[in-house]
Amino acid sequence: MEVFHCQADANEEIPLYDGNCFAEDRPPKTQVCKKVLAAWAMGATPFTYPKEASLALGGENFNPYIMLEVHYNNLDLKAGLVDSSGIRFHISSVLKPMDAGVIELGLEYTDKMAIPPGQSRFSLSGYCTSACTAMSLSPEGITIFGSQLHTHLTGVRVITRHFDEHGRELPELNRDNHFSTHFQEIRILKRPVKILPGHSLITKCDYNTEDRENVTLGGFSISDEMCVNYIHYFPSSELEVCKSSISDQALKTLFRYMNEWEDQDTSPVKGISDNYKSIKWNRMRIQLLDEVYNESPLSMQCNMSSGDRFPGYWENAPVPQVSIPLGPPVRRCDNIIK
Numbered sequence: 001m002e003v004f005h006c007q008a009d010a011n012e013e014i015p016l017y018d019g020n021c022f023a024e025d026r027p028p029k030t031q032v033c034k035k036v037l038a039a040w041a042m043g044a045t046p047f048t049y050p051k052e053a054s055l056a057l058g059g060e061n062f063n064p065y066i067m068l069e070v071h072y073n074n075l076d077l078k079a080g081l082v083d084s085s086g087i088r089f090h091i092s093s094v095l096k097p098m099d100a101g102v103i104e105l106g107l108e109y110t111d112k113m114a115i116p117p118g119q120s121r122f123s124l125s126g127y128c129t130s131a132c133t134a135m136s137l138s139p140e141g142i143t144i145f146g147s148q149l150h151t152h153l154t155g156v157r158v159i160t161r162h163f164d165e166h167g168r169e170l171p172e173l174n175r176d177n178h179f180s181t182h183f184q185e186i187r188i189l190k191r192p193v194k195i196l197p198g199h200s201l202i203t204k205c206d207y208n209t210e211d212r213e214n215v216t217l218g219g220f221s222i223s224d225e226m227c228v229n230y231i232h233y234f235p236s237s238e239l240e241v242c243k244s245s246i247s248d249q250a251l252k253t254l255f256r257y258m259n260e261w262e263d264q265d266t267s268p269v270k271g272i273s274d275n276y277k278s279i280k281w282n283r284m285r286i287q288l289l290d291e292v293y294n295e296s297p298l299s300m301q302c303n304m305s306s307g308d309r310f311p312g313y314w315e316n317a318p319v320p321q322v323s324i325p326l327g328p329p330v331r332r333c334d335n336i337i338k
Contacts, residue, residue, distance in 0.1 A: 001040045003087050006033040006065040007305050014065035021069060033067035035240060035305035036102040038087050039230050041150055043183035050145050050188070053098040053234030057091060073222045101142075101236035105160060106150075106203040106228040108245040108301050111217040111273045115154065115225060116281040116289065119209045124227050124293065128201040128242035129320055130165055132302035135310045136239035141196035146232030147174040148186040152225050154216055155179050157206040160229045165198030167323035173201065174229065186232070195233075200320040201242070203229045215276045218245075239310075241303040247316050250296035258285070295319065 006014045008029075015027035037055060038047075049055065070085055106126035107113055115122050149158040160173040173193050195201070205227035209216055216225050228243075255275045258264040262285060265278040279285060300314035 001071070001085060001087060002069045003037045003039075004033045004067045004069065005035040005037050005305075006030070006063050006067060007035050008032050008063045008065070010061050010063050012063060014063070030067065032306065033065065034307045036104070036230070037066065038089070039102070039148065040087055041148070041184035042181060044148065044186055047146070047186045047232075049096070049100055049232075052096065052143075052145075053100040054092075054096045055089075056099040056236065057089070071220060071222070098234040099236040100232060100234045103231050103233065103237075103239055104228055104241045104243060105201055105231060106205070106243050107218060107226065108243045108299070109218060109220060109226065110245050111219055111224075111276070112245045112248075112251055112299075113218040113225075113227075113293070114276045114289075115207045115209050115216040116286045117209050117212045117214055117216070118281070119207065119286070121156075121206050121208065122286070122290070123204055123206050124225075125202055125204045126227050127244040127298055127300070127320055128203075129244070129298070129300060129302075129317060130163075130198045130200045131312060131317065132239070132242050132300060132310065132314075133195060133199050134165075134197045135312050136242075136302060136304075137195065137197045137237055139197060141194055141199075142233045142235065142237060144173060144189065144193040144195060144231045144233045146186055146188050148184060148230040148232075149174060149176050149179060150184055150226055150228040150230065151179065151181060151205050151207070152222050153181055154207040154209050154212070154225055155181060155205055155227070156208045158203065158227070158229070160201055160203045160231075161326075162193060162195070163200045163202070163320065163322065165196070167200075167321050169322060169324060169326035171326065173231070186230075202320065203227060215279070215281065217273055217276060238304045239302070240305045241301045243301045244298040244317075245301075246293060247297040247299045249316065250292065254289070254292050 015029055017027055017030050105128050113124055157177050158179050159175045162170040162173050255266040259266045266275045297316040300317045302310045
């Protein structure tokens with residue numbers, strides 16, 4: 001579940017709507033409801049903001065409309081089910097020093113990214129590039145104090161790595177080596193992380209698809225996959241989404257290669273999902289896909305709360321390069337037997 005604020009003038013009326021988020025009859029005016037106020041996933045417990053900052057609600061210029069988005073998994077299409085899900089906010093009139101915000105890191109919600117079947121471990125990475133943070137963050141940067149890692153059913157490990165403006169790796173932002181979609185807690189970081197303009201973040205998700213017979217695509221369904229880190233930070237900024245996917249041109253080139261050199265039934269007239277499903281995945285093609293994902297240019301989502309992108313060149317963006325990776329942790333032994 002996610003709660004979004006409708007970013008509009010305080011007195012602007014937003015039409016009431018109850019239905020599919022992607023339905024054709026959804027009122028266009030509701031498209032301004034994109035600023036994340038809160039998110040919940042299976043296993044998350046109550047979340048309390050730190051003393052430095054909290055979520056800002058209300059005020060003279062605050063539009064009173066919000067949108068609750070709930071993802072359901074009703075595979076049998078049973079009728080008559082009643083849901084009482086929701087998110088409860090505990091509100092105080094005592095203001096904290098700073099306003100907090102939420103930024104989405106990781107992979108764009110799209111079928112452009114896919115995981116071959118029968119894999120004990122396959123990785124996908126989503127990028128928040130230095131160009132995006134340089135364009136969107138103030139010189140003082142932001143401080144991340146909380147993190148919620150998120151995949152669907154095949155995710156088994158999630159890591160978000162942090163790099164400075166020179167590509168030098170800094171301590172990790174968050175890691176879960178034993179990720180479970182049934183235990184997606186919002187973690188308060190033991191060490192708050194400072195992100196400055198020009199820094200980059202890489203969110204890497206590992207998946208296990210040994211029990212699947214066909215490719216798993218990115219998407220909203222629980223049977224699809226995601227790779228996301230919802231970071232909670234202060235002070236609030238205009239940056240709402242810093243995510244990536246493979247560039248359109250690189251993906252077209254991959255499908256053309258599969259057809260011309262691997263004799264696969266891919267075609268430019270097919271959609272992305274159908275092209276992925278047309279490939280018979282063997283070891284070499286899986287390795288090729290992995291290399292293409294790691295080396296191809298990116299399509300970046302460097303978005304404001306309005307859904308608009310920040311000014312910049314976000315198509316065919318280069319993959320962030322790591323100049324100096326983080327070394328292994330230093331072992332400190334107090335009692336050394338000589």
